[in-house]
Amino acid sequence: MISATRILQPPASVGVELEIDKPLAGLTSIKIGGPADYCATVTHTHQLLRLVRWARQVELPYLILGGGSNVLISDAGVAGLVIHNRCRAIRIDPAPCCVFPQDERPFLYAESGALLAGAARTSINGGLAGLEWAVSVPGTVGGAVINNAGAHGGEIKDNLWDVMLLDDGGDVEIVGAGDLDYRYRHSSLKRGESVRAGFGPVVLSANFRLAAGDGEQIRATAQGFLEHRRRTQPVEPSLGSTFTNPPGDYAGRLIDAAGLRGQRIGGIEVSRTHANFLVNPAGVGGAKAADVVALMALIRETVYQRFAVELQPEIQRVGEWA
Ligand SMILES: Cc1cc2nc3c(=O)[nH]c(=O)nc-3n(C[C@H](O)[C@H](O)[C@H](O)COP(=O)(O)OP(=O)(O)OC[C@H]3O[C@@H](n4cnc5c(N)ncnc54)[C@H](O)[C@@H]3O)c2cc1C
Structure with missing residues (x-):
């Protein structure tokens, strides 16, 4: 207060x-x-x-x-x-021929508060390939650029061309995707596992470079990804995957094999549909952040005891913690 x-x-x-x-x-x-x-x-x-x-x-x-x-x-x-x-503008821009005389692939421009799925949908409707994987990923373009969001074998870095940033010094600059140190769910803009309000850089917008493709095929691929998600992920409130996948394995498989499916602390439980999701079935007021932290600690400890694997959080803790 x-x-x-x-x-x-x-x-x-x-x-x-x-x-x-x-x-x-x-x-x-x-x-x-x-x-x-x-x-x-x-x-x-x-x-x-x-x-x-x-x-x-x-x-x-x-x-x-x-x-x-x-x-x-x-x-x-x-x-x-x-x-x-909620800066949500999205548009498709032709490649300026004076800058790219040999490469006609257009750009998809999105403000950082545009929904990633909305950007994917715009590209699909424009018959452009490259963002189909993102059609069912929640969140904004800004969050996805920070996290190198990905699904179904695709990730942000595959098609990102450049990002407009407000940098630490107060200047607006354009940074090429190659300068953002992209790795699995990581970029140089990501601020760590636990963050408080501060004075860091802000993503203002992003340009993606996409290729013209077979519209019907692009639509069918995106539809397949949507259906796969509906079949395999819970509908209750969650943060998606709680832990990153350890090399060569899946966090969800390990949590399940450790017998934790359905495990509950306070209002939070390990999803019965996908064990790497922690769900808050009652919605607002139904669970505390402390419940999530306690359940994550129990999962990490149990998985470590059973399989000697240290799970790393994919979600970020934000705000004031004791
Ligand atoms: C049901 C479900 C399924 C999911 N599936 C996937 C998946 O398949 N693949 C995947 O990668 N992720 C997935 N996620 C996780 C999440 O959708 C992604 O990490 C997403 O990219 C986060 O975007 P956001 O806008 O919600 O970011 P937020 O959660 O709002 O923010 C994340 C961090 O980025 C910072 N940030 C956000 N925007 C900006 C900006 N413009 N400038 C500076 N900093 C900023 C925030 O301060 C915060 O530190 C899923 C989540 C859910 C709930």
């Missing part, structure tokens, strides 16, 4: 108003998390840019929240400003 004597509001030129003590659970896919001191929703990149610059100026630490589909927000919430990114 912030002190009432220090309530901040940005100038009208920023174009957004801050909400105070805003509950965040409803903004996450697992429906868990305490309040943010301040929260604002941005819908245009210029608002995002101005708001971040203002926050830096008044030394108010900030945290960008995309789809909230990879973050476990603490029960104590976030000290600082949570910026809920």
